[in-house]
Amino acid sequence: MTTEATAAPAVVARNLKQVYKISRGMFHPADHLQAVSGVSFTVQPGKTLAVVGESGCGKSTLARMVSLIETPSAGELLLGGVDAVKASPEQRQALRRTVQLVFQNPYGSLNPRKKIGAILEAPLEINTDLDAKSRAEQARAMLALVGLRPEHYDRYPHMFSGGQRQRIAIARALMLKPALIVADEPVSALDVSIQAQVLNLLADLQQELGLAYLFISHDLGVVRHIAHDVLVMYLGHAVEQGEKKTIFAQPLHPYTQALLASTPGIVSTGVSKKRIVLSGELPSPLNPPSGCVFSTRCPHVVAQCHNARPELRELAGRKVACHLAEQFIQPV
Amino acid sequence: MPLLEIENLSVKFPTKTAVMHAVDGVSLSVDAGDVLGIVGESGSGKSVTMMALMGLVSFPGVVTADTLRFDGHDLLQLSNSARAKLTGKDIAMIFQDPTTSLNPCFTVGFQLAETLKLHLGMDSKAARKRSIELLEQVGIPAPESRLNVFPHQMSGGMNQRVMIAMAISCSPKLLIADEPTTALDVTIQAQILDLLRTLQKDLNMALVLITHNMGVVSQMAQRVAVMYAGQIMETRSAHDIFESPQHPYTEALLAAMPERSEGASRLATIPGMVPGLYDRPAGCLFAPRCIYANNHCRNDRPELREWQSGMVRCHYPLPAVNP
Numbered sequence: 001m002t003t004e005a006t007a008a009p010a011v012v013a014r015n016l017k018q019v020y021k022i023s024r025g026m027f028h029p030a031d032h033l034q035a036v037s038g039v040s041f042t043v044q045p046g047k048t049l050a051v052v053g054e055s056g057c058g059k060s061t062l063a064r065m066v067s068l069i070e071t072p073s074a075g076e077l078l079l080g081g082v083d084a085v086k087a088s089p090e091q092r093q094a095l096r097r098t099v100q101l102v103f104q105n106p107y108g109s110l111n112p113r114k115k116i117g118a119i120l121e122a123p124l125e126i127n128t129d130l131d132a133k134s135r136a137e138q139a140r141a142m143l144a145l146v147g148l149r150p151e152h153y154d155r156y157p158h159m160f161s162g163g164q165r166q167r168i169a170i171a172r173a174l175m176l177k178p179a180l181i182v183a184d185e186p187v188s189a190l191d192v193s194i195q196a197q198v199l200n201l202l203a204d205l206q207q208e209l210g211l212a213y214l215f216i217s218h219d220l221g222v223v224r225h226i227a228h229d230v231l232v233m234y235l236g237h238a239v240e241q242g243e244k245k246t247i248f249a250q251p252l253h254p255y256t257q258a259l260l261a262s263t264p265g266i267v268s269t270g271v272s273k274k275r276i277v278l279s280g281e282l283p284s285p286l287n288p289p290s291g292c293v294f295s296t297r298c299p300h301v302v303a304q305c306h307n308a309r310p311e312l313r314e315l316a317g318r319k320v321a322c323h324l325a326e327q328f329i330q331p332v
Numbered sequence: 333m334p335l336l337e338i339e340n341l342s343v344k345f346p347t348k349t350a351v352m353h354a355v356d357g358v359s360l361s362v363d364a365g366d367v368l369g370i371v372g373e374s375g376s377g378k379s380v381t382m383m384a385l386m387g388l389v390s391f392p393g394v395v396t397a398d399t400l401r402f403d404g405h406d407l408l409q410l411s412n413s414a415r416a417k418l419t420g421k422d423i424a425m426i427f428q429d430p431t432t433s434l435n436p437c438f439t440v441g442f443q444l445a446e447t448l449k450l451h452l453g454m455d456s457k458a459a460r461k462r463s464i465e466l467l468e469q470v471g472i473p474a475p476e477s478r479l480n481v482f483p484h485q486m487s488g489g490m491n492q493r494v495m496i497a498m499a500i501s502c503s504p505k506l507l508i509a510d511e512p513t514t515a516l517d518v519t520i521q522a523q524i525l526d527l528l529r530t531l532q533k534d535l536n537m538a539l540v541l542i543t544h545n546m547g548v549v550s551q552m553a554q555r556v557a558v559m560y561a562g563q564i565m566e567t568r569s570a571h572d573i574f575e576s577p578q579h580p581y582t583e584a585l586l587a588a589m590p591e592r593s594e595g596a597s598r599l600a601t602i603p604g605m606v607p608g609l610y611d612r613p614a615g616c617l618f619a620p621r622c623i624y625a626n627n628h629c630r631n632d633r634p635e636l637r638e639w640q641s642g643m644v645r646c647h648y649p650l651p652a653v654n655p
Binding site (some may be wrong): 054055161162191192193194195196197199200203218219220221222224225226258259261262263264277278279281 | 373374487489490517518519520521522523525526544545546547548550551584585588589590591593597598599600601602605
């Protein structure tokens with residue numbers, strides 16, 4: 001890891017925003033939906049940033065911006081030190097190769113009518129001028145790297161189990177030797193024993209190839225295992241971010257606390273942790289609360305929360321957006 | 333006498349070339365007011381077991397059982413219509429995905445009232461009143477206005493509450509929840525689990541919770557049955573099974589959980605795959621993946637037998653860990 005410390009960060013995002021226009025017909029002005037409002041983070045090579053949050057919190061929009069599928073409405077995005085927002089179309093095309101995606105459902109993300117070999121070679125065919133022979137060579141080498149056998153090259157996706165398919169999806173993402181993998185819930189469709197295999201594979205590949213991961217998940221058990229840094233999102237806002245150890249040891253935002261408390265862990269010591277059950281649901285992003293975005297569901301809410309939106313600020317080794325964060329710090 | 337008694341239940345799906353054993357000799361009993369958790373990976377037969385109980389296995393599936401008794405009624409002897417009457421009223425079921433199990437063409441109020449009219453013979457006015465009470469009971473704000481709403485106008489969590497309201501509308505003696513929270517977010521999952529727990533206590537229902545999430549089971553269930561490839565591998569009290577699993581499969585399943593391997597750089601995995609249609613082993617079904625297996629395991633299929641505080645299907649159960 002020492003050699004990579006000098007390399008440029010895989011991703012730097014500064015104040016990324018994405019606003020969608022929602023048309024309401026001819027006679028009404030269009031509505032604006034802030035899917036992501038001002039999120040900043042950095043991922044170094046060989047590290048994993050986990051983005052945590054419920055559905056509708058903007059984590060997939062974030063993934064789409066980082067993988068250059070969508071252009072952010074505002075903010076800066078550097079991929080490997082190159083500005084991706086201001087880049088020329090040629091530059092963007094080159095940048096796209098360095099970011100690859102792995103999706104949630106390996107049953108939907110592989111074309112059932114193509115053989116594994118063709119699936120793996122497609123990225124090379126589009127992006128490089130390698131001949132057929134060297135493409136096939138690379139595809140076979142990649143199969144070995146993700147723990148599949150060379151004879152799988154001629155098979156179709158339906159002949160594989162869920163875990164094997166996810167290996168194929170990971171292999172496809174690696175064909176162009178990217179610096180960053182954006183993994184959108186890569187293990188949530190898999191069974192526990194298979195999930196463990198895929199998580200191990202991701203960890204091995206990271207160590208071997210120095211990959212950076214932007215790992216999107218709602219499963220805090222998985223996040224605790226795989227992440228180095230954590231970014232907790234709520235309604236498009238980052239509410240808490242920092243090192244995994246710091247945040248899991250003492251979450252300071254009430255939303256992070258509730259998330260941790262609602263994740264059913266195994267009670268093995270007989271002492272059940274205090275459960276915080278949030279009432280209500282995520283408010284509509286079209287009509288977010290005026291003050292703190294979490295104020296409608298927060299168990300600690302005070303008048304200040306309804307009036308002023310808390311800024312993300314440094315506190316106790318992490319960043320947190322809560323007026324009352326100080327009172328949650330417990331002496332260790 | 334237990335509320336529900338299943339003995340040696342098997343469900344087979346014959347195909348052209350082989351017979352798929354979806355459920356293979358499952359025996360279960362649930363007492364009134366009991367919470368039983370059934371855990372297992374996908375394809376382990378946990379859902380099909382309950383579908384067979386409800387009479388929902390359709391052609392070409394073949395259901396056989398020595399005993400299938402619910403609340404004193406022998407379900408195998410009943411005619412189809414008598415069975416439907418019984419299972420619709422006294423056994424209720426909620427499914428994984430609330431948005432697909434509600435009918436998108438009818439309002440929530442209509443669907444709730446339908447159950448009440450059919451099973452309890454209520455008129456429209458009484459059914460409407462009861463629907464409002466039910467929606468209130470499952471924690472839906474402004475229940476009166478929600479009656480005229482279609483399922484697509486509500487969130488997943490709200491739809492699941494409607495499903496639960498529908499399930500408890502006839503005060504069932506047994507509620508089967510098939511992955512009730514898998515499609516929901518964690519904070520909503522916590523709300524729904526809380527709701528199920530309170531309702532179970534208040535109405536003194538028996539609850540069978542089917543899930544692949546060990547965490548959910550450990551929070552909810554009193555007893556746990558672990559299923560693998562259509563068979564029950566181990567049943568034990570929830571506390572004991574997580575404290576000291578005695579079947580190697582249970583042990584391996586728990587070890588694979590990220591929550592259980594804090595600090596370790598690699599997760600424990602179970603090598604190999606669940607046996608399929610053609611490679612069902614002659615001996616113990618778990619033997620090909622079991623790290624303790626020997627020739628005895630590979631040739632002789634073990635029976636489910638009493639072992640210490642529970643039941644286990646293994647020739648060589650793991651020793652109990654004494655904390």
